[in-house]
Amino acid sequence: MLALRLTRAARPAVQLRRLLVAAATGGTGFLMLACLGYAMGHPERAGAAALRLAWCTVPFAATVYFALAVARTDPGTRSRPGLSAVGLGPARLMAVSALTTALSCALGSLLALLVFLHLRGDLTGMPFDGAAADFLAADLPLPVPAVLTLLTLLPAAASTTVALSLRPKDPRPAAPGRRGYGRFGAYGQAVARETFGAYGRFGARFGRRTADDAPSPDDDSGRPRPGADRPAAEDTGARPSAEGGGQDSGKGSGKGSGRPAGGRTGETASVAADGAGPVPGGVRDSGTRTPDMAWSDITARPAKDSPVGFPWGVALLTSGLAVQSYAHRSNLVVLTGWLLTATGLVLAAPGLTHFCGRLLQSIRPGALRLLAGRVLMTEATRIGRPLGVVSAVASAGYAMTMLYAGSAPAFGPLTTLGALLVTGCTVATVLTAAVETRQCRADTTAALLRLGAPAGTLRAAAALRAAALLALFAPLTLVVAAVAELPVPR
Incomplete structure (x- = not known):
């Protein structure tokens, strides 16, 4: 309802x-x-x-x-x-x-x-x-x-x-790769290797804290931490000083706390960052990551610079052209090759549109070229796919006309209806995609007009985008059609 x-x-x-x-x-x-x-x-x-x-x-x-x-x-x-x-x-x-x-x-x-x-x-x-x-x-x-x-x-x-x-799509980024599991059920992506015996080693869970945020022997709840009552005289190992220079003795390090500044006792052997084994007689400096710190569930994702699918589109395009070249006017093989070519053009067109936007902004661009190129890069997928369909339909029609010139029978009513349907749907799809792009950029256009941008500049940027796309896709369509109609020597 x-x-x-x-x-x-x-x-x-x-x-x-x-x-x-x-x-x-x-x-x-x-x-x-x-x-x-x-x-x-x-x-x-x-x-x-x-x-x-x-x-x-x-x-x-x-x-x-x-x-x-x-x-x-x-x-x-x-x-x-x-x-x-x-x-x-x-x-x-x-x-x-x-x-x-x-x-x-x-x-x-x-x-x-x-x-x-x-x-x-x-x-x-x-x-x-x-x-x-x-x-x-x-x-x-x-x-x-x-x-x-x-x-x-x-x-x-x-x-x-x-x-x-x-x-509906989840706005949160997906986790890249499989999730690993560390000690005691901790999960994330491992950066450093675990060594044998690290699970049961005393004090291994207290290696996260560094010298800058070392806690006092008694926390806020008044309960002493493990190893806080151990006298400083038992620290027999040397450790680096706060300035990262020479080595201090264990006696001077227990002043006021009775515990090393790294948050671990001197008897506890620290694990090397590369997982080679324990480092006896002391703790590492505060800049070294421990195995517990090496597990992180947050991984930086690289930003997408251009639309994906361009390599696959080129591969399908070349495969379709090869199939059409060896078809020898067999209807089923020609249809298969045309479908491969059309799919390749649809997948490669967003990348070509993005590249066209980059070309518009190259070599000391002005405000007009920057605006036109940035819109093409932003709307590459939304604009590029319908243009790929138009290019595929135009190249297939031109190749069929040139390949079967003089030998194909006259078009009947059903063939004419099918050609009109494909052409009409393709053109209507391009116009509808233009309307969708205009709707998506309505807020940006209104903001530019409020900032004082002339309406003629926006119209000129739209005309520049159309001219750039025509200059890119028209030769591409002719090249694909010409390659599709080339005979293969036997």
Whole structure:
């Protein structure tokens, strides 16, 4: 009920994006139903029917990615202060986003079923003089379980993707590596090695204190500490002085306390920092870490300088290009190579966007270039992935056109519909990502305007970012398309 109310009360721009998701879902669902009709009408061509259904994965993936981009820009499901008090925490808002996406996709699947039944003549008679009877199996009854399975695939995949992408994340940093266990159940990351017998050695647990914070023989509770009543004359070992210079005798060290300044008795053998063994006859100076002090549960995490995934993206991109080069126009191999290339471009695009922002700030930048480059570096992942999808779609279309020029059959209605779906979802995803980036930078833009930054400067920075991205990704798309269409000599 809450998802329905948020869907109804949204602004016109949000409703338009949801209707676009429904339209894309309807088109993809109709393509899958058309593949089912072709398989029913041509049972002897099972391989061709399976290949048609495999090609539907391209508009399927484009539609799911577009639905995710729309869910991320939905203002009704954005976390705000005070919503957790009324039961709308991050988990509840994530569930609302998933349900809203499922409603939009379910509407599109219903429209696809109605159009499919209308073209088959099951509702009002055969339209278009029976032109669609060949690939829709109009004279055969539809298997209801197969139809329901195909129509529920996309809403389930889209809502699951939205739920996984928008799930609440723990703001605390994760512990790097496996947790180790030290003496008496102490846990953390070990820096120094333990030596044999360190567990049972008397006074080993009192080695944490240094000469600067050495306690008095009696603590605040009035109870004497172990070894505090031992006379200073029993200190036979030498220890370093407070200045770190020469060695003092044990007699002078017990003045007023009866205990060495390091917090341990002279009879207690200290353990070397490198774990080589005990150091007889004294204690170490205050700057040396003891084995107990070597266990720490806090490890500094290096800050991320650039988006991850760039090496994997380059590897997948080169693998996809190699597969396409050796495909010899085999449809299934071409599809596999194109999917590898597209995945590689999507993974590598955030790193390329981050690198583009660095280039804008190099060689004595001004305020305009600094602002444009810093925004590109900050929004590299949010902007780069849709640009990678656009680059993959454009390079694949250009390569297909050049590779099959003059030899490919004319595009039919279903092929045209699939191409329009992929292109439309890709362009809409880029525009939606631009809207999301603008929403995320709304506070920063307002702060710059309050500080007196001209609005023309902000528009110029946006134009500079667009020009820099176009100058980087346009040649990359042409290079990938040119390499994909290169013939391999045998």
